[in-house]
Amino acid sequence: MSDQSRQPVLQLEQLTRVHGSGATEVHALRGVNLSVFPGELVAVMGPSGSGKSTLLTIAGGLDNPTSGKVVVEGTDITQVTRKELAALRRRSIGYVFQDYNLIPALTAAENVALPRELDGTSARKARVSALAALEEMGLSHLADRFPDEMSGGQQQRVAIARALVGDRRLVLADEPTGALDSETGESVLALLRSRCDAGAAGILVTHEPRFAAWADRVVFLRDGSVVDETIRTDAESLLAGSGTGTGGQAGAK
Amino acid sequence: MSIRHGLLALLEQGPRYGSQLRTEFESRTGATWPLNVGQVYTTLSRLERDGMVVPGGDDDAGHPLYAITDAGREELRQWFERPVDRTSPPRDELAIKLAMAVGAPGVDIQAVIQAQRHATLKAMQDYTRLKAQALIAVESGGDLQDNARGRDDMAWLLVLEQLIFQTEAEARWLDHSESRLVRLSATAKRGATPPPAEPAPRTAESAPARASRRR
Structure with missing residues (x-):
């Protein structure tokens, strides 16, 4: 892969998060390093309490680390003002939740347009980019539907469109398939995968190995530390029987 | 894995010769369970012994063909109807x-x-x-x-x-x-x-x- 020369969309450096203090101190994250490059989907797996949700909320600027850096598109979001952070979140970071979180009173197109409108884009321009995002993901037919007129899988696909509308390139997905049946969950994953193939960077938190398997890398968290990581090989290596051998270090133990 | 029934299923679509059966078996299953031609011919001769296939002449290129019999069709039908045996799971x-x-x-x-x-x-x-x-x-x-x-x-x-x-x-x-x-x-x-x-x-x-x- 030629990723080395490119800038990561997201870079977590020595990320630590401690909840509480003294005797009740809990280390949710202990010095986590993780970079996600354009075109890459990274799955984070681990038992409950391993820190995977904390990692995602900090990466998305919804929580602050106790120490460490969170660099999104070149900016350390732990060092910016509250206002700058809000702007960064609107422009650069898309979140996808288990329960879709679409606004019920707005149509799919309006939901997708919302982050851009909040960012000061005119309503007309925001709608144009929302429709473009929906079309790119094969969802044009849903544009004028309200959330309660869509299936769970359709809502989640619209949520992915909202996460990646405009110039946003980072999508953080927290158990996005948790409320979906197996086949629908898979179609949501296929969409996420294709958006990453088209240049977005994604982190997927999941406890479902079958969905994690759509990722380029799978990172295993235990007690707030990365204990292991799979490394991508070429799609053909399984059939051709010729591994690519991109260096075999498998994360710090 | 039942090579025997796999071959019967392919033969039900018409007479075939040995290496053709091997190729078709693998293209169906993506070569996940590779077969060698020897296995195919051994299985065919057992099927022939059991009256489930018969030699079916040669094709234009001179390949000896095999054809399924009524007994073979019956065996195949029963195979599709019968659940796979789980009484002796393979060693894991x-x-x-x-x-x-x-x-x-x-x-x-x-x-x-x-x-x-x-x-x-x-x-x-x-x-x-x-x-x-x-x-x-x-x-x-x-x-x-x-x-x-x-x-x-x-x-x-x-x-x-x-x-x-x-x-x-x-x-x-x-x-x-x-x-x-x-x-x-x-x-x-x-x-x-x-x-x-x-x-x-x-x-x-x-x-x-x-x-x-x-x-």
Whole structure:
């Protein structure tokens, strides 16, 4: 892969998060390093309490680390003002939740347009980019539907469109398939995968190995530390029987 | 794996010769279970002995053909109707390994589990990438009935998904085993029992339940 020369969309450096203090101190994250490059989907797996949700909320600027850096598109979001952070979140970071979180009173197109409108884009321009995002993901037919007129899988696909509308390139997905049946969950994953193939960077938190398997890398968290990581090989290596051998270090133990 | 019934199913679509059967078997199953021509001919001669196939002349290129008989069709029909036999599951090396690792001196069972989980997830990633390609092929393909290519693509997709679900089951079982071990060792620590280097502690939970294992 030629990723080395490119800038990561997201870079977590020595990320630590401690909840509480003294005797009740809990280390949710202990010095986590993780970079996600354009075109890459990274799955984070681990038992409950391993820190995977904390990692995602900090990466998305919804929580602050106790120490460490969170660099999104070149900016350390732990060092910016509250206002700058809000702007960064609107422009650069898309979140996808288990329960879709679409606004019920707005149509799919309006939901997708919302982050851009909040960012000061005119309503007309925001709608144009929302429709473009929906079309790119094969969802044009849903544009004028309200959330309660869509299936769970359709809502989640619209949520992915909202996460990646405009110039946003980072999508953080927290158990996005948790409320979906197996086949629908898979179609949501296929969409996420294709958006990453088209240049977005994604982190997927999941406890479902079958969905994690759509990722380029799978990172295993235990007690707030990365204990292991799979490394991508070429799609053909399984059939051709010729591994690519991109260096075999498998994360710090 | 039943080569015998696989060959009968292919022969039901018309007479075929040996290496043709091998090729078709592999294109259906994506070469997941490679066959050699020797196996095909051995199986064909057993089928012939049992009256399920008969020699069916030669094709234009002089290949000797085999054709299915009525008895063969009946056997095939019964095979499709009968569930696969589960009374003697194949030996599973991983299950045996973990069973042996429980309480084994000097074995870090969590490290054993993680090493396997890594490999299992890696295999799933590879299968999933192949599956993404297979899905594209299936969705661009046509009718399954009279389209050999589309039928092979669909069959390959089903086989790939079976591999994915099987590796998933393994990954889930590993997760489950790990959390069980962690919970039990936490309970053991709280009870101020001696260090866990003792051979086979906590047998009350696991070993006797397996006492009825077949040999």
